[in-house]
Amino acid sequence: MALRGGEERAATRISTINLVVVATDDAGADRAARAMRRLGRQNPGRTVIVVPRPGTDLSIDADIHLHTATVDSRAVWWEEVRIVVGGPVCGHLDSLVEPLTLGEMPVTLWYVSSIPDPAEPLVGTAGTVVVESPGGQVGEGTSQASSGVEGNHGVLASLVDLAQRRPVVDLTWLRLNPWRQMLAHLFDVRAYRPFVHAVQSAEVAGPAGSALLLAGWLADRLGLDASSVVRRSAADSAALVTALHEGSTGRFRVEGEGGGRRVRARAEVDRGRGRESTVAIEGDPTVAALGEALTRHSHDRIYESAIEAALDVH
Amino acid sequence: MSDPAAATVIDATNPLAAGLEADRHSPPVALVVFGASGDLASRKIFPALASLSRRRALSSTFAVIGVARTPLTDEQFRDHVIEAAPDGGPEWKSIVGHFRYVAGEYAHPDTFDQLKVLLAELDDEVGTAGNRIYYLATVPALFGEVAKALGQHGLCRPTSDDSFIRLVIEKPYGRNLESATELDQAVHEAFDEDQIYRIDHYMGKETVQNVLALRFANATFEPIWNRRYVDHVQITVAESLGVEHRGGFYETAGALRDIVQNHVMQVLALTLMEPPATIDSQGIRDEKVKALRAVEVFTPEMVASEVVRAQYEAGWVEGKQVPSYREEEGVDPHSTTETFVAMRLLVDNWRWAGVPVYVRTGKRLPKRVTEVAMQFQRVPHLPFAGSLAEGLEPNTIVLRVQPDEGITFRFGAMVPGHTFQVRTVSMDFSYASAFLEQPLEAYERLLLDAMVGDSTLFIRADEVDQAWRIVDPVLESWAAGHPPLSSYQAGTWGPKEASQLLERDGRQWRTP
Numbered sequence: 001m002a003l004r005g006g007e008e009r010a011a012t013r014i015s016t017i018n019l020v021v022v023a024t025d026d027a028g029a030d031r032a033a034r035a036m037r038r039l040g041r042q043n044p045g046r047t048v049i050v051v052p053r054p055g056t057d058l059s060i061d062a063d064i065h066l067h068t069a070t071v072d073s074r075a076v077w078w079e080e081v082r083i084v085v086g087g088p089v090c091g092h093l094d095s096l097v098e099p100l101t102l103g104e105m106p107v108t109l110w111y112v113s114s115i116p117d118p119a120e121p122l123v124g125t126a127g128t129v130v131v132e133s134p135g136g137q138v139g140e141g142t143s144q145a146s147s148g149v150e151g152n153h154g155v156l157a158s159l160v161d162l163a164q165r166r167p168v169v170d171l172t173w174l175r176l177n178p179w180r181q182m183l184a185h186l187f188d189v190r191a192y193r194p195f196v197h198a199v200q201s202a203e204v205a206g207p208a209g210s211a212l213l214l215a216g217w218l219a220d221r222l223g224l225d226a227s228s229v230v231r232r233s234a235a236d237s238a239a240l241v242t243a244l245h246e247g248s249t250g251r252f253r254v255e256g257e258g259g260g261r262r263v264r265a266r267a268e269v270d271r272g273r274g275r276e277s278t279v280a281i282e283g284d285p286t287v288a289a290l291g292e293a294l295t296r297h298s299h300d301r302i303y304e305s306a307i308e309a310a311l312d313v314h
Numbered sequence: 315m316s317d318p319a320a321a322t323v324i325d326a327t328n329p330l331a332a333g334l335e336a337d338r339h340s341p342p343v344a345l346v347v348f349g350a351s352g353d354l355a356s357r358k359i360f361p362a363l364a365s366l367s368r369r370r371a372l373s374s375t376f377a378v379i380g381v382a383r384t385p386l387t388d389e390q391f392r393d394h395v396i397e398a399a400p401d402g403g404p405e406w407k408s409i410v411g412h413f414r415y416v417a418g419e420y421a422h423p424d425t426f427d428q429l430k431v432l433l434a435e436l437d438d439e440v441g442t443a444g445n446r447i448y449y450l451a452t453v454p455a456l457f458g459e460v461a462k463a464l465g466q467h468g469l470c471r472p473t474s475d476d477s478f479i480r481l482v483i484e485k486p487y488g489r490n491l492e493s494a495t496e497l498d499q500a501v502h503e504a505f506d507e508d509q510i511y512r513i514d515h516y517m518g519k520e521t522v523q524n525v526l527a528l529r530f531a532n533a534t535f536e537p538i539w540n541r542r543y544v545d546h547v548q549i550t551v552a553e554s555l556g557v558e559h560r561g562g563f564y565e566t567a568g569a570l571r572d573i574v575q576n577h578v579m580q581v582l583a584l585t586l587m588e589p590p591a592t593i594d595s596q597g598i599r600d601e602k603v604k605a606l607r608a609v610e611v612f613t614p615e616m617v618a619s620e621v622v623r624a625q626y627e628a629g630w631v632e633g634k635q636v637p638s639y640r641e642e643e644g645v646d647p648h649s650t651t652e653t654f655v656a657m658r659l660l661v662d663n664w665r666w667a668g669v670p671v672y673v674r675t676g677k678r679l680p681k682r683v684t685e686v687a688m689q690f691q692r693v694p695h696l697p698f699a700g701s702l703a704e705g706l707e708p709n710t711i712v713l714r715v716q717p718d719e720g721i722t723f724r725f726g727a728m729v730p731g732h733t734f735q736v737r738t739v740s741m742d743f744s745y746a747s748a749f750l751e752q753p754l755e756a757y758e759r760l761l762l763d764a765m766v767g768d769s770t771l772f773i774r775a776d777e778v779d780q781a782w783r784i785v786d787p788v789l790e791s792w793a794a795g796h797p798p799l800s801s802y803q804a805g806t807w808g809p810k811e812a813s814q815l816l817e818r819d820g821r822q823w824r825t826p
Contacts, residue, residue, distance in 0.1 A: 178370065181339070184330035185373045188342055189441035190476075196328055221329040265374070275441065277374035279405045302333030 017045035017294060018101040020126065021110045022093070026051065028112035033080060035287050040078035041069040043294050048100050049082045050093055058087030060096070094121040101125075108294060115155050118162040126166060130293045131159065133172035133209030152208050159307050167299045172209045173306075174289040175260075178279055179237055180217065182265035183254040189275065192267055195243035195250040196222070203230045206237030206256075214239050216310025217302070226312035236260055260285065340366070340765040342375035342443040344436045346429065348420065348460050349451035350380025350391070354484065356398040358515075359451060362757035364402030367409055371762055375441040377412035379432055383419060391415035412440045420456050426467040433469070444477035447764055454486055458500030465504025482511045482764050485576050486567065487773070490789055491782035498775055511764045512773040516577040518756030518763075521719040521745065523771070525584045525686070526593065528713065528721065535711070536589070538690070540665045545708060547585065547671045548687040548824055549578055552679040554631050556804075557653075561644025568651045570623075570785060570792075573675040577684075579606060579781040580773070581715070582659075582673070585686050586666055595770040599777060606780035608663040617791035620659075622800060622811040623652035626678040629804030636678060636804045650799050653677040656812035657788075658819075672816060674823065678804035683826040684715035698736060707738040710824075720744040 019036065023029035029049050036047045065080040081100060089096060101107055109116075109126035116123050116131075123129060134155055162168055187196040199222045204214040214237060215229045222241070238255035254265045261281055268274030345363075347355055366372050380391050392410050399406075414432050418425030436442045448464060450457050461481060464470045472479050481501070488494025501510060516522055529536055538544070551573050557564040564572065583602035590597035612620060628638045640647050654676030661671060690709040703726075712722040721743045729735040745753070754762070763771055791797075800809040807813075807823060816822050 177334075180330065181334055181370060184328060184334060185339070185375075187328045187330060188373050189375050190342065190443040191441065193327055196330060218330075221332065223329075275374065277405065277408060279370055280403060282403070300333065 016105065017043050018105050018107045019043075019045065019047045019110060019294065020097050020101070020107060020122070021047060021049040021112060022114070022116070022122070023049060023051050023112040024114055029082060031286075032110065032112050033082070035284075035290050036078075036080065037067065038284075038287050039291050039294065040067055040080075041076055043078070043291075045105060046079045046081065046100070046102050048097055049080070050097060051082070051084045052090035052093060053084065053086045054090035056086035058089065060085050060089065092121070094125050097122060098125055106297060110290075110293075115158045116162065118158065118165050123162070123166060128167045128169055128293075128297050129162060130169045130171065130290070131162070133159070133170050133213060152212055153311060155209075156212065156307050156311050160304070160311065163299070163304045163307065167297065168303070169293040169296045169300070170213070170303060170307075171286065171289040171293060173213055173300075173303050174292050175285050176210055176213060176217075176237065178263045178281060179214065179239065179254050179256070182263055182277070182279065183239060183241070183252060185277075186252045186254075186265055186267045186275070189267070192250060192252070192269070194245045195252070195269075198245040199224060199241050199243040201228045201230070201242050203232070203240045203242075204238065205232050205234035207235070208233065210237045212310045212313060213303075213306055215313040216308070217306040219313060220305045220309035221302075226309070226314070229313050231313055338762060338766055339371045340373050340376045340762065341445060342373060342441050343445040343447055343765055344377050344379060344433055344440075344442040345447045345449060345761075345765075346379045346381060346433075347449045347451055348381045348456075349453075350378075350415070351382040351384035351386065351394065352451060354451045355380070356394075358757045359449065359761070360395050360399040361401075362755060362761050364399035364406050365755060365758050366762060367406040368401070368403040369758075370405075372409055374409070375443065376409060376765075377414070377436045377440045377442055378410075379429065379436070380413065380415045381420075381425065381429060382415075382417065385417045386415050388413070388415050412436070420452065420460050420463065423463075423467070426463050426469065430467060430469060444473045445479070447480045447482060449482040451484055454484075454488075457483055458497050461501040461504050470504040470509070478509075478767065479505075480509050480511055480764055480767070481505050482513060484513050486571055487512055487576075487778050488782065489566075489571065491779065491786045494778055494782050498778075507775055508769070510772075510775070511760075511769055512775075512778065513760055514576045514580055514773050515756040515760065516580055516715075517771040517773070518754075518758075518760040519715060519719075520753040520759070521713070521715045522581060522584065524719075524721075524745075525581070525713055526598070530589050530593070539688070541667055541669050543690050544666075544669050545689050545691045546669055546819075546821060548689065549581055549585075549671065549673045549685075550687075550824070550826055551578060551581075551675040551684045552681060552807075552826070553675075553677050554679060554682045556626070556636060556639070556678050557642050557645065559643065561642045564653075565645055565649060565651050569653055569655045569675050569677070570788060574655055574657075574673065575781050575785045576773075578673050578675060579777075579784065581684075581686060582606075582609075582671060583777070585688075585713075586661055586671070588665070593770075595768065595772075598770055599774045603774070603776050603780055605661070605663075606777065606784065608661045608666070609780075609784050610660040610662050611783060612787045612791075614787070614791050614794075614796065617788050618797045620657055620815070621788055621791075621797070622654075622656040622809060622815055623792060623797070624654040624676070624800040624802050624809040624811070625649070625651065626653050626676070626804045627801050629678065629806065631678055631680065631805040638804070639677075652792075652799065654679075654802060654808050654812070656808060656815055658815055659784075670819065672821075672823070674808060674812060676802075676808055679807060680805055681826070682717065685824075685826055686713040686715070687711070687824050688713075689821075698734060702733060702735045705738065706736050712824075712826075718744065 021032040029051050032049055061084045063082045068075055068077050106127045108128045110130040187193050202218040204211045211231050215231050219229050236256035241252045243250045248270050250269045252267045256263050262278055264278045266274050266276040392413050395410050416428045437444055488497050583605045587601040587605040590601045625639045639653050640649055656674040659671040688711045692708045696703050706726050710724040714720050723741045724738055726736045727739045729737050800811050802809040
């Protein structure tokens with residue numbers, strides 16, 4: 001019992017979520033654990049990190065950590081369970097994980113560095129599946145290296161299939177929010193608004209996953225033919241939209257700078273005086289994206305349309 | 315809670331904005347702050363704008379025009395804004411770079427001529443698109459004058475079908491029903507009711523809004539939220555602070571006008587209203603008005619028996635010795651202004667008939683706390699032997715508005731041991747430890763709502779009228795000296811008369 005305000009109060013345990021993480025290696029597991037240690041006080045609950053090693057002998061090794069923090073003078077707990085499994089149980093992770101989840105709490109499943117097989121039983125236990133489009137990160141590699149256009153499109157096809165079965169939250173997509181917002185805001189200016197309905201072409205750049213998502217989003221939202229969207233690789237994500245309205249050419253550009261630490265947006269018509277604005281991306285983008293992902297529990301139709309459209313972009 | 319017609323203006327014409335609705339942001343707009351060099355602008359409005367900027371909720375086509383008597387250049391005004399709100403992130407300075415300033419008297423036509431020119435310049439240079447929000451952060455006596463002047467200078471009507479003009483008015487909205495009606499008439503000469511956004515910052519607090527979520531998103535509570543199960547309701551708005559440097563203002567207001575007429579009435583209406591058909595500006599405000607309309611009006615005799623007013627004497631609060639109200643800076647040494655009000659209200663409708671609503675508010679109380687406590691009736695029969703249930707209190711749901719926002723449920727539980735002894739325990743829900751999202755500060759929320767055209771959390775004219783209808787008879791009785799002003803020691807929960815108000819009904823105040 002904790003005493004407060006002259007009343008005797010039970011120190012109530014608050015839990016809001018189960019996060020099940022599947023990492024193909026220790027580095028991925030460590031990355032997930034680090035992120036959740038920063039988010040745990042706002043998302044008290046249980047994190048179960050599973051590292052499957054299917055080619056090894058049957059084994060189950062577990063570590064359990066209990067974390068606590070004081071939030072507004074009251075204690076908040078969150079738990080971290082890490083399990084390294086070997087042998088045939090790797091094909092039945094649902095049987096291992098489900099007994100460890102907190103009852104009555106939503107289950108979010110995060111595949112740190114892979115895209116799950118939509119038919120995987122573990123996917124069926126989750127309310128939401130968090131993934132990360134390959135090559136979507138800036139300055140931090142994933143074990144799932146981009147493997148050319150065909151490889152990326154294969155991943156996209158899996159994501160399309162997965163999104164038809166479960167709500168999917170893509171961290172790469174969430175990290176692109178500032179780019180999407182700033183490009184959309186450019187057309188809030190009344191003089192520029194007609195141009196958004198008269199876009200002729202788009203050019204996108206960036207790491208493979210980000211560029212594909214941007215390309216798919218622009219093609220879908222602007223009704224562009226896939227051949228009108230050009231994609232190239234670059235370290236920072238960027239998009240340039242060119243539109244023709246009543247004889248004037250408008251160019252609307254959004255681009256990352258400083259390894260994605262800033263995003264700059266610029267609009268100009270007929271190379272006249274332009275408008276420009278810049279926002280800074282504060283904090284760790286992966287932690288911020290994961291934090292947002294944990295609050296999402298429904299289908300993101302804009303994302304789902306974007307990945308379908310991205311399948312046609314080369 | 316958004317007004318679909320207003321909130322989707324951008325989305326309907328900008329396909330790229332779809333799916334970004336959750337991250338609401340300002341449309342292109344010029345926010346004109348009257349009283350821009352004043353305390354409210356520096357303490358609340360500019361920091362709220364800076365925070366919105368940090369959250370990327372302000373578009374690059376947002377600008378502010380400050381209007382005040384203090385002579386400042388544009389550059390000095392921008393420095394003033396940055397000084398008041400330095401923490402707006404890197405883009406904040408870029409946004410503040412659009413800010414302009416008009417120095418002038420509110421009664422002088424030149425002020426509004428200059429404003430008109432600047433607004434046209436911002437439309438051209440920043441892209442504010444003819445959208446304007448006028449924010450009246452001046453002394454209340456100027457509200458009507460400024461609104462009329464905006465009308466006389468042709469600044470109150472949109473210039474096109476897809477632009478908007480809105481007027482935000484701070485509280486207090488009048489000093490009584492008569493002056494509120496006069497102010498309404500003056501404002502309505504220039505603006506339509508749907509252009510007017512009357513602010514009560516309590517409505518911007520997420521925990522106040524959560525009263526709606528608790529009641530109408532849960533099947534558990536609503537069936538027992540009525541006279542069959544509820545014994546009484548207690549609403550407490552307690553402050554540990556005194557009047558600080560606002561003695562002059564407080565002398566003209568008092569606790570009844572400063573807190574009860576607005577904050578308490580809003581919380582009361584949300585707590586007692588019927589379920590709205592839709593959670594939007596019309597649905598919620600219609601039901602709030604109905605609830606307020608059902609509150610029984612005091613006769614002079616009832617004011618004497620059902621209302622307590624008091625003023626604090628010197629005492630100790632939070633370990634500090636504090637002076638009496640009459641010794642505070644800017645306060646008349648013979649002041650009769652009340653710093654504490656307690657009252658017993660009755661709500662004459664099907665749901666609440668016979669359930670008293672006890673309200674108390676005061677300064678220099680032991681702690682800062684705002685809460686609504688719904689105390690339920692006792693069980694009809696206790697099957698435990700007398701001593702085993704000693705100290706068992708009725709079930710209570712407490713909605714904690716501030717601080718430590720959350721919900722407490724108090725219920726009986728068995729004490730571990732050989733005997734079947736039961737005792738009351740508290741089960742707490744705390745917002746701070748249950749959600750990742752950082753709540754918007756009240757002014758942030760309300761400013762953004764005004765920008766996107768969502769008037770749900772603003773006060774409609776008929777709500778103001780109903781609140782004054784309840785409070786006016788009390789003011790009139792007090793003006794006639796009835797009942798006399800009581801006193802209480804600073805650092806206590808008010809005068810003995812406030813305790814007696816409940817004791818004669820066989821009840822007692824909670825100790826929050």
